[in-house]
Amino acid sequence: MIVQISEHLRASAPVALARLAYHYPELSFALVDEVIEVLGENFDEAVIRREVSYALYRQHLFVQSLPLRAALLATLSHP
């Protein structure tokens, strides 16, 4: 199965794939150019496609929001 990924999510792919690999150890995930390739047998493509998207979103949002979280902790540490 091939999952297309948006350009702005590409940087999140390596960490997202690492997470997917241990959540779905029966499947194999690989970043190939602009797509994520999923190899395995008897899996629900709709579910895995969504899980790949969610993993990418989560990593993207996590990195994007780190400055906000750091600022919050700084505020609370030194009000």
Added chain:
Amino acid sequence: MNIWPLRFRELADGRVFLADDAGTFFLSDRSFVDRYGEDRLTTRDRDFLLANGHAFETESEPAYNSFAWRWSARQAKGGRLRYVILVPTLRCNLACTYCQVSRAPETARGFDWTPEALAQVLGYLEALSGSEIKIEFQGGEPLLRLDLLNAVRDFCRARFARSEFVVCTNLQSIGPAELDFLSASDTYVSTSVDGVLSDHDRHRTQNPALAKQFFENLGAVRRVAAGRISALPTIDLDQPPDLDALIRTYEDLGQNSIFLRPVNYQGFARRRHPAARDVGRWNQFHENFVRKIIERNYQTGGNLGEYYLTLCLKRMLAPGHDGHVDLRNPGLLGDDYLVIDQDGVLYPTDEARMVSRIGLADLSIGTVAHGVDHQRLAALNGAAFNHLDPDCVHCPYQPFCGVDPVDDISRYGRLDLPKHLTWFCGRHLALFDLAARLLFSRDEMVQHSLRQWLDLPEIPIGLAPVHYDPTAPTR
């Protein structure tokens, strides 16, 4: 506009539960998650997030400080040691199949505090700062050494301005002296009632006459300690009690809340109750029970609840519900409570005592003679919070949830398993999924029980916000 990071999780029906780091949550759908993840939120999305405290414009505005306060309030504060579990004896007059403690036979010698040990414990309590103390007597069966319990209680009453005592007892052997001890208004009883007599007998007394004696003793104690008794059932999934009978038993006891306790994966239970490893079966049993009491409450107008689910619901809805030490975050060990074992060794929890007693890992944190070993304690506390776990950081239930490093060590011998593979995570994901489905349910039957459990005359709409944007363009 700045949006505080939102974590999300699909519920079984495809709807998506989202929450920010401060635990403020709402329900939406996959299309919202796509818009959020792809940086293409609509004006309606942004307005909703701003109006509901998930976003702010500048750090100088009240919305920012409000979020900072809510985040801060979500963090459990431990503080001064004020809850001490004491084990005056390891001897017990029962041998329950799921016993998690390192019990000794009732007639064994050398398993009680010596006079020197008692003096050391009192010395330890004397040195505590603060004016309040809560003492929990564990065992073994602590009432076998009523003299030691009296000595501790007398000491604490004199030493502290306010003191409370909880006796965790099997109520198997109760005479006038025990009844007199338990009749004091500062003394509470915690016991196990596994259901009707046959259920109780199967796991605990293994002798119907003893089970009958237990229920007679329970009745006698209820007469002298009304309102100060809490009972809970331990559930064996291989031989579960009849739920209707269990409910009737607790209603007869006058309890409007039942804490369904799974067999703790400690001690004897490792060998005799392999089902204690199966979190899926536990979750199904638990949800069946909750569905049953929801239906029953609606039919009878009753208010029966399941203690732990109610705790989870309350933790979702507001900060500050940190009194249950097994579910708080950070769950700092050896902080505001600890265990002094029969031999004077300090443990952060009773489960840590068991893990150590069976030789799996030494989780002791000092001795009553020399105090807390802060280096050992710090090593344990490195795993006592969920903020930085690589999976918890993406879980919308993280602000309400906790961690249980001792259970992880007990079950898996390690702390670094991916969280979703642990019993703790499997149980709490299911609990919070259930809680979320209930909170967003419009079913009057569910709403009736929610009102009772949350002590609310009505469930406000804003308690469980929902956001959809039907005008949003789709991909």
